[in-house]
Amino acid sequence: MTVASIPVPELSPATLSPALAIRAVRASYGRIEVLHGVDLTVPAGSVFALLGPNGAGKSTLLKVISGQMRPTAGEVVIGDKPVGKLPTEKLARTGLCSIPEGRGIFPNLTVRENLRIWTYRGGLSVKSVEEQTYATFPRLSERRKQLAGTMSGGEQQMLAISRALVTDPKVLLLDELSMGLAPLIVSELYELVGTLAAQGKTILLVEQFVTTALLVATRAAIMVHGKIQQEGTPSDMATAALSVYLSS
């Protein structure tokens, strides 16, 4: 497995200031509360894996962090600034990159046009965005005039994650990066996550596939029923997650 060979910075959470702090966050869809007071601290420069079964509220938490959903209580702090009521696009321009579940691409735009959208982050030229992306994913270069939605799942996900690559975010949120993808492509994508981590970016990733996530993670937590059930080192969490998933 190539992923294991990626150098992951050994960081102790205690010595670092948090890049992202979630404090007693509650959120609901209509009358139905799905997050019942979530506390989570992601140290700067760490790769934090958030695990848990379907319906635990992981994706909802990411929506709250990225400003797509307002928490009903609690607060989200990025760096040292509370997010407050900043709209999603402002958050994105201040250095939060969120790659949503499914495919974080515009299926009816071509690859190039998708890359053009990434320049809304500010301070980027189309040219540099294209160069950087094609250098990392030569396959996308071949498909630059193709509609993104007609590419394979793996290529779509490469395009999605290229946003994290070119926009130089401070905090990166990855939701189910490996969903529905073949193992080979998953490891290719996680190789890139490892590279981004090595550049010192703070990454919060939500995964159902425990092992993949834990290969790059420096810290992990398990979320069940809208709450953080336990938090610890990746290897501890791997065992814990398996018992949550298969109830063995």
Place this chain on the structure above:
Amino acid sequence: MSPVDEPRLASEPNGGGLPALTVSQVSVSFGGVSALTDVNLVVPPGTVTGLIGPNGAGKTTLFNVISGLQEPDRGAIHFFDTDVTMMKPYRRARLGLARTFQRLELFGTLTAGENVQVGLESTVKWWQWRHLRKALWRNSGAESARGDSTAVDALVGSDALAVTTPDRLLAEVGLGGMSNEQANAMPTGLARTVELARGLAIGPKLLLLDEPGSGLDEAESQALGTLLVRLASTGMAVLLVEHDMELVMRICDRILVLDFGHVIATGTPEAIRSDPTVQAAYLGAGSTSGGTQ
């Protein structure tokens, strides 16, 4: 992924009778991305069959194909000996196929009782004068069906439950006294149970449940398990998609594992739990060597 463990399409342990549901070689793709590939499965009457798999494995798509909300590209669906592949959803329901939805599809502005009642009355012709006459005086909801139970009794095709009014049916699923609650104001767990009761109200022979346990607490989940086992014991076929593995392992007679739109394993809960293919599917690539780095 390891080679596909072919599901047993031949006769099932339960009496050798016709399976309630037979899905043969069903494939579905969305815009070139395939969601289900040659899926085969059978659900015998009188059993609870679990359908599990990671997010995005195609479970809900399969439910949509079975209930008629999604047309398959290839393959066939048989309900007992009827080919229902091209049948409209409401016709399948009239044959005795009921389902619930992962994202709730309740009649939100009706009460819990009315939700169930719509199911109970689904075979009644609306132009029958009796129903208008009743509505002249009584409010909608549970009360109007009360005192007329013999009529409604006849409507419920299945004898799975000896309940015939919304009140009694709701009580049966543990929602006694809640029939006047507006459905969209109920907490998820209870709302899901209302959906289940509405499904039962049409007197189904096959019940498709899409994550009925999410949003339920421990005790409620226990009660749900007991109820499903009891339903199966009356001869109903239950196909259950659920992420609460404790529940699935406890009540299912057989489990199918779906991954990337393929059925990758079939077997008893014990066999599934120890199946390395299944563990790999749940834990992700390269995990067969163990759960840690």
Place this chain on the structure above:
Amino acid sequence: MTSFLQYTIFGIILGAGFAIAATGLVVTYTTSGVFNFAHGAVGMIAAFSYWELVANHHVPVVLALVIILLIGAPIAGALVERVLMRRLHGATAERPIMVTLGLLVILTGVATIVWSPKNQYQLSPIVSGSFRQVSINLQYQQVLTIGIAIALVIGLRFLFSSTRTGVGLRAVVDDPGLLAMSGASPDAMSQYGWILGFVMAALAGVLLALTQEQTGISIVAMTLLVVNGYAAAIVGRLKNIPVTFIAAIVIGLLEDYIIYYALPHLSQGLNSDITLALPMVFLFIALVMLPSVRLRAVGRLSTVRVPRMPSGKESLLGGVAFFVLAVIASVVLSSAVVRGTNLLNLGGEIMALGIVGLSLVLLTGYSGQVSLCQFSFMGIGAFLMGKVAGGGSLLGLVAAALVCAVLGALVALPTLRLRALYFALATFAFADAVDQGFFQDSRVFGGGINVGRIVLPGLSFGGNRSEFLLLSVIFVLVALLVLTIRRSLFGRRLVAMSDSPAAYATVGLNLAVTKVAVFAIAAALAGIAGGLYATVNGTVGSSDFDFFSGIIFVLFVTVWSIRTVSGAFLAAVTFVVLTTFWSTGLGLVAGAGIILIGRAASGILGIDRLSTLLPLPWVKRASGGGDSGTLAGIGITPMGGEARVAG
């Protein structure tokens, strides 16, 4: 042959105008998800503004165009998005339809006040002169129109493929959430979409106005001329600009050929207004050709509480109380005359219109289907009442109910499989086609047809008081019927169908049958209402059932509360009072009302605070239902209102 070529050129010019209008509509729809029913009215306002500036105030043409296209239209578009549309996020699907219809009636209302329909509005071409080519005469003006249309298509193509904003405008269609996560504001994109849409509507309006050289421009004709673009936009499925463009040219040609070749051969005396019905006929055909909407589970959860339904006893008490009040009113007001009309006759009109309102409660309030053609059924009912068995006969009422029920089923059958917006558009098209093609035909209503009062064995309703009381009784009975239906099995099904079509089908119920049934019943009720309406004043004319009045009435019911019997009644009161005292303000008040109500699904009667502030006892009783109170409809809160529940 020469004339054929000439007509073809005309058709292409017309089509070019339609294409500009249609493309604007598509741009707005794709970027904001809102179909702008007022698009035609925006074009009409632009055309009249052009007349005002150029013909009336002699402003240079170029300056006038700059003022209209580069200043007026963009500002108006941006304002409409910011003030009207952005507030509607999370509202029910019917609300953007209602709000843009509100804008439509406001714009036509304002235009009627500013540019009196009594006057003539002639325009001269921007560039005059002509040249001869291949034995046909071409005016420079016509060449200019085609040139602008082509330039616009090229310009749009450039915008959408080669500028970041253009790509962003397409991206917002795909996934507004992801666009926001990428750092662009989806709201800003929608706003650009509205600005573009308005500019193109205005441009289409001006260019199409210039094709009306011989006849001059009129408010209705201009508004409907732009509506030709609607059909083209539908053919392009509201997203495909090239297809839309081609469809518009084809429609332009068809319309031209029909006018020049087919119409002269049709029977004599056919009103020339029938050409005004053509856009709607095309629109209807385009809609019918659309593929069916796929039934799917959407996981929408509405979060709003609905009130307890009144029991049969409560309804009956309310009905009796209402009737007692009506008796008292009939005694007190028996000789009052307002503006030449006996007050009791106005009361009779209110009762008849109230029944139309009740048909909307059943159709839109309970089963969630928007219908803009209840006035058509009403007019047909009135017509039958006047023609069957010598007028004023009960047989006429029966005929009105039956014919309208059948017609209703025929309208619903091909369109019920469409989604809400297209269904509303189909009723919009039907309503206008019936108005322009049938009601306006001089052989139908002519100067008005005489309808006698109803005669029952042993009873005469010749007196104004007895007529008023008869209509009050019928209104109460229909109200009780509607409430009874809501309490019955059928009513539960209507609400269930509206709440979740997917679940409706999966419990074994047939959506199609229920939809046709409720549409036919509502049409029959409207037909009966029309028959009764005709007996009040003894004579009715086409203007009583005018297309715009029908839309205004729907808006009033929505403003008061389309889910309650009280709402239907109050809408009828508002409509009749305004028609009597300030008919020019009818559209303005209705439009302003719907804009103020905004997202509140159950209208004024659904707003909790208002009803607690003003305990209006008659609101609850007069309806014969008392089902108003704290009604709240579906989807009031912005986030949770129609929130999708994700994993």
